[in-house]
Amino acid sequence: MNPIQFNYIERFPEDIIDSAIGKPRKFRYTDLSSRINPIPSNSIIYKTITGLGATYSEVVADRNSIVMLPHVSIIKSKYADHTEKGHNVFAVHGEVKRAQVLEYIKATEGNKKLLTTPDGLDKIMWALEQVGNPEYKDYFLLIDECHKQINDASYREDMVRRMEDFFSFELKAMVSATPIEPTDPRFKEQGFEYLKAEPDYDYRKQLHLVHSNSVTDSFDNIINEHNHDKYFIFFNSINGIQSIVDSLCLDSETALFCSKENAFTYKDKFTNTYSEFELDNTVRYNFFTSSFYHGLDIILEQNPIVIVITDYGFARHSLVDPQTDVIQILGRFRKGYHKAYHINNAKGKVNSVSQETAENNFQISETMFLMTQHLKFSSTANKDHVAWLVEQQQRMKPYADLLTGSSEFSYYKLDCYYSENRVKRYYSSPRYLKQAYVESKAFIISETSSTFEPFKLIKLSGSHTKYSKLNIKEFCQELEEMSVIEGTEEYLQYLEILRLYLPVVHDAYFRLGLKKLSECDHRIRKIKLELLKLDVHEKTNSNALIEAAYLTFRLGVKYPISRIKKLLQGLYHDFDVPQKVTATAIEHYFFCEFYNQAVKGITHRWCVLTDYKFSQLAKYRRN
Template sequence: MHNITFDKEIVFPIEITRFTEIPEVNPIPSNTIIYKTVCGLGATHSEIVSKRDSIIILPHLSIVKSKHNDPKYKDSTFAVHGEVTVEQVYNYLASGSAEYRKLLTTPAGLKKIIKATQLTGLNYKSSFFVLIDECHKLIQDAGYRGDMLEMMENFFQFDRKAMISATPIPPSDSRLVEQKFKHYKVTPDFDYKKGIKLINSNSVISSLKQHINENPSECYFIFFNSVSGILSLIKQLKIKRDVKIFCSEEYKNHLKDKGVKYAHSLYDGYTKYNFLTSSFYNGLDINIADVVPNVIIISDCSFGNHCIVDPFTDVLQISGRFREIQDLPLVHINNVSRYITPLNPDESKDEIVKSKKAYETLSGLKTSFIEQDNIYFLDQALKTCKPYFNLLDENGNYSYFLQDNYLDENRVSQYYSSTSQLMSAYVGTTLFKLKEESVTFNKDVCIKLSHHKVKYLKASNKNSVATLQDLEAIKGTDTYYKERLRILNVFPITFNAYERLGIEKIISLNYNRVKMQNELLELDIKEKKNSYPLIDLINKTFQLNKSYLVKDIKKKLQELHDILGLSSKAKSTDITLYFHIKPYFNHIDSKSARAYILMERKYNSCNELAA
């Protein structure tokens, strides 16, 4: 995956079972990235018991709460997350009740700790050792979590700090070199490979159903990073009871609104069928003594990049959740697709360079533009410069973590372009003893998963609109602003429809997300808030990693031209102006027809709600 030159390689024998028994990394040395190779060594534990004040940053709320609620750590740690105030952190720090202060926090919680430390009069930069645990999530989650980027700005200010994971993805941020970070690898000298069965299938659900029927068990743990996909699995498998979904607090609340009572945001024990999303399992300890669970990982390419797993990181992390089980039955069911055609590493880097040039050219024009009333034309044009614009943080600065996220997503997507690519990736990890099986189901018995957007279900949209209406009665209060902001962050389309279209229009649209989205786009065009509506309509109409017949492309493009009243005639080759494409021949009724696979968009949508 990555060619890394390690500054130190530490090998430990089978007799060592805890991180605290490895002197070279106990206590964890400052300015290091530690590749610990295997999960379950107790690296987090080693920092909790170390004789120094520590801040331990964990990727998700569920892990912070899980670690803090562990009887071993309940009295020796303080958990910082969304529900905890700066004042509460200050009281903990000022109380002097602990010999060594140990704060477990989400990335967003680091700001609260810094503020609280400043209130105590301490210098936060020198007072704590900061450890980022499961540091691979820095890059994997950077694309959609602003709290990760903000946390890293603060992280580099601390005098003593380190990152650790069994599966780190080396960051390219120049500050790591400037601050002389070293790469340490910790490896056992015994066979630590885990057995896994790779099932390549044309139907994920059919293969899952078959696997469960052929391998009866008291307990299944099924890892799939889509809540809507999990609901579809439960429905297709006809599971009526003994089921739990472990997911984020946000999705737990969505499911609760939908009447789903078996969703949990904290691990509280297992049942027969246990479904977990990726926002839940990283860093989690699942201790099961009385049964050997059957562990199933699902990658469904039709659900997009977020629903495929990386053999180098995700699969090891999943297998590492089960601490005490040696011979864990582990299966990865996938439906690799020839339509997955991501850019290779060189092409991805080239796109960054080309889009950067376009961005800088437009930025130069903007500074010299005389007609300030029309400056919004250039502002919107800047937003379309993909991928470079996507790699800028909220302050407009280039983020190496967003860059690494973009390159990493393309890397993982490549594995799912063919069964041989995925197999090669597994072999390249050197982490698994691999068995492979390919299964093809007849089309008449093939079951497909449904994947509607859970958070924009009609019931959720209806509840959000009702809440916005109720809030008008307390307009001006803190609750009014706080609740409106929450709805805006979680349901931006519904919020904007309420504000701009009005309740009567939303009702006439039957609370439908797509219809609200289309109405908002039309309103943008009418109010001249969108100078590039064709880009938005094309991005909405055409899906990535899907093949389209050339004749159908021309027809769809002409329909969009007609909607906007454009006089120009659409050509099928116009699609190359908006997408990187791959020529393809589709076979229909024994005849070959020209088609294109759409690999990647060349432009962002001007209106983020249209994407």
Template structure:
């Protein structure tokens, strides 16, 4: 599946590597999506220095810190993110700064509009809005829902544009009249990347480190648990730092890589905070300028079985390598070596080709509209509540932009049946995100697919000057290597961590009467683990202790609590998803036993069958092979045992919102 890349309406050829973005586009035009191709080309700087008022939407706080650090003195930029109040923004807007330059995250965009409202000024005709790193609007929308609200506001401005080195074509019809511009270099800008397939990340990463033992290592890996485990198993805690989101940094500082030694974690990048081993999560993949005195080794890690670690050659790889800048024109190379470490996929990776995905979304919408029609035609308010719960669990609900059609007393409930799909708006960016996820998942279904994607990147950018020259390599660990990456170790919802948080919440009880102070304290404490705060409030400290701080038991207790409270009409769905995970082979016997326990718990008078699991998951028939010795006889040869099994590929419904 190809990415949603569009043919440019206009191509500007860049013939001189000494020239910058403003040499070709002095002022960014309105209603455009610009593919600048080259990272670090000076496009954001062009808008920051432009003689007009600007609001620049950047992908994350780390990028804001970076840009503000360069331009605060010369352009009086004003950073806006969590913790910056509307009053402070309003004070800046009323200041004597001639050209206002506001740098903001999508989530804080609403505060800027509130500040304008407070001072009685409309920004829609007088401010230029630039969305930088446009591809992140699509890639991040699934876990950053406020991006949608920022986009709605974006279209209200008369002058607006989007820009990226790796843009993704948006399907939103509001972009219909936007012009796409591509800046295509005619000079060589190819980057070398070694794609190294391996069967053991610990072994492969250690081997890579040993190639360049005297220089700093920059490792890009979007897994906090994985980074923790790497640091512990490689015993490099004293020489390691982690650059991640603010929430993850707060969490990591409560964890230890060795007795009495907490992790060093930062949400802001500066060269001074670097160490021998520097780990970066996805918060630092885009928009950051990394300028170092010495060329480092750059290592990027993907685990096929963990979708959040997947790196897209069309976007992520280009962006990560593009973070590194020359300290001077004489510096060559910028980095010693760039490697992409990819684990051989041991588990089946299910993905949908583009045509199949389009059919699936169409079928999902038909089902959604059918249930919506039943809800509106039902006069019983209690039964309508059940329909609402069903609608919120259907996969298509994720791509519905507005939720007002679910209100119990909606005045349109008697509307003609043909108009139900017009009662809600589609979140086109979420649909684009789903297509992107499936496309990238397809690359990691086999090494051949991934290497083909690397090859196609060059064709989609320039036939003569491809983005990458890739080198294929392989590293197989010795047979007796025991150290494997453990993504579960150090989990935020481990028993030890849950117990620690519960005790800390209990210590805050004395200030419970001071609502504001209590809310701030508990928010800071449980921001990385919101489910624990929810469970503490609903179930109480004694109940959590009784459940032995087990996250699966806590989730089941929350299901039971909501059923008793009349807030969960479909507890069996949640119990099933609490006991089964996708991507694993499970014997039919185990499935049958677990389902029977769930049926008994919810008083369902039925005898469980393994095939029942198909009501909640897409499944694939398989076999589970184990090798066991006779009990008590350690000298006897292991006997091969083969059982029928299912692989659980994909959930058919969503879990209750309180359990997310």
């Protein structure tokens, strides 16, 4: 499936030499509105550089406008900026009710200007229907940062749904400094044009690539080299951020900027945690997750050190696209930066395929999926056949992953699949990563390689995060994606690399299967118990009950006897032990200390487990 060929129209050929200094000047935020206002309908505007003022252009346009932005943090930032300038804008996000949107539309004389999240668009469309405008006439819908409609499609259903609404508007456009050409045929059917703004000065940004086998050690080297007052660090892994902060003892000087949900979850892990960006909340080390990669204006009096971090082995979602994400990240700093780094471990650990192979995989999986879909509804299919076919369809990837919640095929999920695979190819070697930067024409690249001796490495894979639910889920997804190259030498080599990261999950995937891991909710304790039960079934482990006890109980923890009996009886049931648990049965497995203690006036019997009786058998013991 070939992408649509857009018509490139150069709308900005005029000379931009500043007569006062005789040199090219940079665009101001008003430049887009002065050159292309209003934004034409059925267009995708390629800004080339960030900060050209697409939102501003639409806010000052003489019409009713809806500007859709990907994150609440961006909306709140732009809302504050525009209200300060005296613009009558209204922000729509999760905290805003439909009735408030309706009240704004009814009460506002003249042009209505709404800034909204993808989910907030539902509230606006409902309000327009209430005032007798069910076809949304006279409202221009602009999707800002439109590359996110593709890049986030694999995990944000709200992004995918909004594209159906987008085409229901008569007046509409999309804009980004880093757009990705969509394959949805409706763009071609409705005659969309691709309008490109290309500055006639050298707008490339300096960036230093650091190829390293330890991102934490390389990060440590950079901050020691500069001793700067402000560091802005972009790393899309909160566990990874926590590991760096803990390893280098930076907590007292660290601020974390992340989504509202994560800010609440991790508020006790970091001294400073925020879901919105305010300059007054910045400290020396400021860490940002992907919610803050786009659309944010950071204006500092002193130019900071900017560090982008990618560690695929620790967090696959930390990959950044040099041709979209990094351009957006560096574009946040409106007055520039002192120096920018991208620390990465592009060393061939990434599982990727060529674009041709990706397209073939899609076509084959689509054919197989639709064939089994037909069999599901055939007159000869009984209940058991249908259940088996449904299970088989879940393995027909990538097509099975490209369906919406309502089981409809999504072009945006397909584009996301191609885009993610393209980005993964960059990280198969430092050479490919550098080439991606060069081909973007947005950077002036320098690079170094840092190799640290194994005994000196500061690891990100600490025990507190290694077997997290998220890591296990992503590990399984990686193994599933590898199935397209199964049987090849590359498959065997990469499988061995993965086994070193999460050996227990690696074994469980091949012994228990993906379905059983999902039933365990990707929780390591449940997975280990299932492995032990399988050992018993296969008669490969006569001590599985002892190991299960060591997995269930922790040394040094104070347990009430009633709790011990309940947990141990559950293990007896799992391992078919026809015996009732007694108060002292735990002594078969642990050295114990018993004592009495009163709780609310009632005396209870308690036990502390002091050591294992069979320490050599503690294969899956709890830490």
